[in-house]
Amino acid sequence: MKNRDIKNRLRQSASSIDVPDNMQATFDKLPDTLTIIEPKRKRQPNWLIPLLTGGAAVLVLGVAIGVPLGLRNRDIIDGGSSLPPSPSLTYNLTQKEMNAFGYQALSTVAMVEDLSPDMRKGRRISEELADQVADEVVSYMDVVASFSEKDAFTFLLDEDSGFEILFNDEAVFDLDFNETPGKEPGEYLYEGTIRDLNNGEEYQLVGKKEIEQGEQEIEVAVYLSNSTWIESKHEMESEEDEIENSYEYSFFSNGKHIKTIEYEVEIEGLENETELTIIEDRIETSVSFEYLGDMSKGYECEYSKEGPGIEEIELEMKVKRNQDGTYTFSFEDSDINLIR
Amino acid sequence: MDPLIKELDAHMRRFQGGDLSSFPSFYELTHRKIFYICLGLVGQKEDAEDICQQTYVQCIEKLSSYSPNSNPLSFLATIARNYCYSLLRKREESLSYEDEAHSSSGTYDTYTDYQGIDKMLEVLKPEEKEIVILHVIDEMKFADIAKTVGKKLSSVLVSYHRAMKKLRKEESNRL
Numbered sequence: 001m002k003n004r005d006i007k008n009r010l011r012q013s014a015s016s017i018d019v020p021d022n023m024q025a026t027f028d029k030l031p032d033t034l035t036i037i038e039p040k041r042k043r044q045p046n047w048l049i050p051l052l053t054g055g056a057a058v059l060v061l062g063v064a065i066g067v068p069l070g071l072r073n074r075d076i077i078d079g080g081s082s083l084p085p086s087p088s089l090t091y092n093l094t095q096k097e098m099n100a101f102g103y104q105a106l107s108t109v110a111m112v113e114d115l116s117p118d119m120r121k122g123r124r125i126s127e128e129l130a131d132q133v134a135d136e137v138v139s140y141m142d143v144v145a146s147f148s149e150k151d152a153f154t155f156l157l158d159e160d161s162g163f164e165i166l167f168n169d170e171a172v173f174d175l176d177f178n179e180t181p182g183k184e185p186g187e188y189l190y191e192g193t194i195r196d197l198n199n200g201e202e203y204q205l206v207g208k209k210e211i212e213q214g215e216q217e218i219e220v221a222v223y224l225s226n227s228t229w230i231e232s233k234h235e236m237e238s239e240e241d242e243i244e245n246s247y248e249y250s251f252f253s254n255g256k257h258i259k260t261i262e263y264e265v266e267i268e269g270l271e272n273e274t275e276l277t278i279i280e281d282r283i284e285t286s287v288s289f290e291y292l293g294d295m296s297k298g299y300e301c302e303y304s305k306e307g308p309g310i311e312e313i314e315l316e317m318k319v320k321r322n323q324d325g326t327y328t329f330s331f332e333d334s335d336i337n338l339i340r
Numbered sequence: 341m342d343p344l345i346k347e348l349d350a351h352m353r354r355f356q357g358g359d360l361s362s363f364p365s366f367y368e369l370t371h372r373k374i375f376y377i378c379l380g381l382v383g384q385k386e387d388a389e390d391i392c393q394q395t396y397v398q399c400i401e402k403l404s405s406y407s408p409n410s411n412p413l414s415f416l417a418t419i420a421r422n423y424c425y426s427l428l429r430k431r432e433e434s435l436s437y438e439d440e441a442h443s444s445s446g447t448y449d450t451y452t453d454y455q456g457i458d459k460m461l462e463v464l465k466p467e468e469k470e471i472v473i474l475h476v477i478d479e480m481k482f483a484d485i486a487k488t489v490g491k492k493l494s495s496v497l498v499s500y501h502r503a504m505k506k507l508r509k510e511e512s513n514r515l
Contacts (some may be wrong), residue, residue, distance in 0.1 A: 005458075006475045006507045013457040014477045019375045020385075023367045026393045027360075030400050034506045036358040264498055273505075275498050284482060290505075302501065308342075315479055 002316060002332065003302065066095045090155055092179065092188050097209065097218065101157035102165050103195050104220040105175060105205060108232045108249065129220055130336045133303055134329040137287055139340035140261075141319065141327050144299070145291050171197055177205060186211035196224060283307035289319070296320070344369065348412040352469075362510050367396065370413060373478040374420050380473040381424035381466070383458060391427065395420040414484040417474065421488065463510045468503035471496055 040339040094099060103129040154166040177192020190207035204223040209216065225227040231250045251259040259280040265273070284307055290300040298320030305313040316332040322339070329338045351366040374395055378388035398419050400408075406415050457477075461469045470489065474480045482500070486493040 003504050003508065006511060008512075010457060010460060010472070010476050013460065014376055017376075017457075019372045019378070020389055022389060022393060023364055023371070023373070026367060026396045027363055028361070029393060030360065031397075034355070034358045034360065034400070034403070036356070172499050262493075273501075275501060277493060277497050279493070284493065286482070286501070288497075288501045331482060 003314070007242070011017050020045065025116070062217065093209070097216065098157060098163075099210075100154050101164070101190075101218055101220065102175070104218060104232045105165070105207075105222065108220055108222040108230050128331070129315075130331055130334070131337060133313070134338045135316075136285070137301065137303060137317075137319065137329065138288060138327055140276055141321070144276070145321065173197060175205065177207070182208065182210075184210070190220075226258050228253050281307075283310060342393055343404060345411050345413065349409060352403070352406050352412045352415075353408055355400060356406070356408070359496070360400070366412075371396075373413060374416055376473055376477050377417055377420050377470070378424055380477075381421065381456070382427055391420060391423040395415050396421050398423075407510055410482050411487075413478070413480060414488045417478070417480070417488045421470065460507065460511075463506050464503050468506070471500050472503050472507075475500060 036270060052169050057264045114254070122146070142311075146163045154169070155163070156166055164171045165173040165175070174195045174197055175192065176195070177190045180189050180191075181187070182189050188209045190205070190209070190278065192205055193202050194205045195202040203218065206223075207220040209218050209220065218234050220234075221231040229252050231252070233248045233250075247263040249261040249263065250257055251261070261279075262277040264275045274289045276285075276287045278287070283305060285303070285305045288302045292298060292300065298318060299318050301317050303313070303315045303317065317328045318332075320330075322328055324338050329340065330336075331338075343392065344467045348366065348369060351362050354360075355366075371392060373411055375388055375392050377384065378391045378395075382391065395416055399416055402419070405483055406412065461472065464472065467489070471485055474488065475482065480488070482496050483493055486496045491499075
C-alpha cells in the first residue's frame, strides 16, 4: 500500500463524517464589542543607511556572511598563504570526535562535489518532472550512501599518513589541517585542506570544536571557491557512545546563504532511514530514503516539494546504485527509469 | 500566498477592523478543518464541537495576536489544539482519581462516523496523529504545521514520514 492510498482512505473517511454546522451558535457566543486594531505602519529602515556606509558596512557584511562561525581565514581562502604545515598529531580530538569531524568533512565535501551545475551557474528548469526530481535527488545520493555505508569508512590518524578517510581500507580523502586553541576554554579552531584522492581535487577546510556544559559542537566548512562554500554543524551529547545523527548544512553562493539542508538518520540493524529537509527560496523539499540493507537492493525513496508559487509534488521511487557509480531511478506507477 | 489563506487573511483583517459581517464565510471555510483536528485529538464528538466553538470565540477575542499576512488556519489550529490538550490533561487528572474498576468502565462514547479514521490512526502517537490530520486531511503545509505545533520543520517531516510508514505497514498487515 502506498502513501497516496493511505491519504485517499483518510480523506474519504474524513469526508464521510457529518461535521456539525454550529455557525449561528458560535456567532452568538462571539464578543459583542471588538477592539479595533489599527494596521501597523511600516517604518523606513533609516537606521540601516549609516550602518551600511564606509567601514561599518564591512563589519555588518562580515558578520552577516563572512564569519558566522568565526571560521574564515582570508589568507587561506584567498590562497595568499602557504598550505598549512603537516598535522602536529596532537589534536584535541578524541576518537569519537575525530569520527564526527571526519564524517562532517566527508559528507560536506561530498556535497561540494555534488553541487549541480544549476547551483554553480544558476537554476536550470527541467521539462520533465521525473528528470527534475532525479537530477535533484542524485545530488544527495553520495552523502546518503556515505551514511548508509558508514561502517565501511575508517577515520585514521597516524604518524605516516596524517588524517585519512578510508573506504573499505582504501584511502579516499586526505585531511591536512592545523589545530589552534580558540578564545574560549574548550574551543579549538582547525584550518587546512581535504583532498579527494580519486580525482586529486583539493578543497580548503576550516572547522571549530566547542565544548560547553557537557555538549560538544563541531562545525566544518569546505570551500569550492572563495565565495562558494558549505558549512556543516553537528551537535552531540558527550555521555552517549553513539554519534548523534543530526546534521545541518548551510550552502553559501556568491557569499550569500542560499540553502539549508537538515539531515537526520535513524539506524535499526542493517536498515536505516534518512531524512533530508532542504529549504531554499521558501521552497521545502523533503527526501526520505529507506536503505534496504545493501547497495544491490538500494533505497525506497519518497520525494515531496511544496512552497509558495509551485505545484506540490509527491513522488515515490526506487534508487539503486550501478557498478559504474551512477544511480537508476525507477518511479512508482510509471515505466520511467532514469540513470543519473 | 495560497488563495484560501489569502481569503482567510482578508477576513481576519476585516475582523481586526471591527467588522464581523463576513464571519459566516470564514466559519464555512474553516470549521471542518478545525473540527477534524479537535476530533482527532479528543476523539469525542461533543467535546470536539465545544472546542470548535471555544476556538472561534478565542480567535475573535485574541485578534490582536494575529499578524496580517500570516496563516489564519494555523492561528485557529494553534488555539484549537491548546484547548484539546487542556481537555486531555483534565481527563487524565480525573481518571487518576477514579478507582480502577470505575475507570475501566468509564470509557468515552466514540463518534461512529469517526471510527474509520480513528481505527486507521490508532497505531500513531498523538503528535504523529496530529501531524497526519493537519497535513493529509486539513491540507496544511509542513511549515505551517511546524509553527502550529511549535516544532522544527525537520522534526515535523520526520514524524510525518514515520507515521506514514507505520500506517503503510499497518494497512498491509490488515490486507
